[in-house]
Amino acid sequence: MHDAEGLLGVVHRLYAGLTQTPPWEDFLRALADATGATFATLLVGRGHASIDAHVTPGVDPGKALEYRHLSDDDPFVGLPEGRVVSFQDFVRHIPSRFRDWMDVARTGQILGVDLKREPDIYVRLRVTRDHSRPDFDEADAAFIARLVPHLRVALDLHARLTATQADSQLFGSAMADLAVATFILDREGRILRRNAMADRMIDQGMIVAERSGKLLPSTQSAAAMIQRLLTAPPPQGEEQRFELARNGGGSCQATARSVPSAAYGDGARLALFLADPDHAPGPSADILRDRFQFTKSEAQLALQLSSGTSLQDAAAALDIAYNTARSHLRGIFAKTGTHRQVELVTLLRTAGSSVTV
Secondary structure, three states: OOOHHHHHHHHHHHHHHHHOOOOOHHHHHHHHHHHOOOEEEEEEEEOOOOOOEEEOOOOOHHHHHHHHHHHHHOOOOOOOOOOOEEHHHHOOOOOHHHHHHHHHHOOOEEEEEEEEEOOOEEEEEEEEEOOOOOOOOHHHHHHHHHHHHHHHHHHHHHHHHHHHHHHHHHHOHHHHOOOEEEEEEEOOOEEEEEOHHHHHHHHHOOOEEEEOOEEEEOOHHHHHHHHHHHHOOOOOOOEEEEEEEOOOOOEEEEEEEEOOOOOOOOOEEEEEEEEOOOOOOOOOHHHHHHHHOOOHHHHHHHHHHHOOOOHHHHHHHHOOOHHHHHHHHHHHHHHHOOOOHHHHHHHHHHHHHHOOO
């Protein structure tokens, strides 16, 4: 399958894999078939050896887990960037524990290529055969080399897609509210993305600052809290609420959420939302009723939503059924001319400053 048609089929599966979860399982299966490999694997992590994501279609999950435990002993790392290399040509010494694992896992032959993305994300593509099969040859290496430019493009596209999806899921109304500083951090605390309010909060320096690209809280206790969250983020779908002390007294309300897994994205790990303590309060229920002709129940729900509360939590806070809240929300959408909750919250949060009472 080293002909143009075979290459086209593998490339097609590579780009089609952008929307798969996990990404590119079909691509890896097709690559294994095209090169006569037992398995094809993608490993993603920070630095040459760390692993944040491991995709090997068809492998025994126990073997994949065992490899994670032995990954520090893997000598086939730090390959020349973008160049296809064989295990036997690159490795001079194999640690005994890793040699034993290779024998059990039947991965005696390996072809690999490493790709680097900024700031320090490494993507390792590996295809493996056991010793009972013919050796990989120059045609196999050339076939993988022809895929490298496509793989670079696919990785960049996937990074943008996952960043957009994560922003959509994580920011919600917070991104629309200039009073909420939003930071997306990697596992080292580096700031990957932030909104305008975050820039202003850093400039003020009362709560957080930036040093060498990293978020720096103003107090040691706050720094310790954020470090704990970077080490062990809240479970997906949950959040951790806490307070950050301010220089000169007072505190800032903070919420932390883990970033949805973006295996080949930019290493984002934690979303941190900081409420501006000096922000003027939002609109009252009476203002919302006057401006949008809400019923009393609709105004109460709208007020909950304007503070960033989810519909489910708002229903619980108001002690009403979720379906009732959904019915009220449909009425609110109709009266405000909005169609999504993010649009609605943006409108509600400006109502207080645009209405004279």
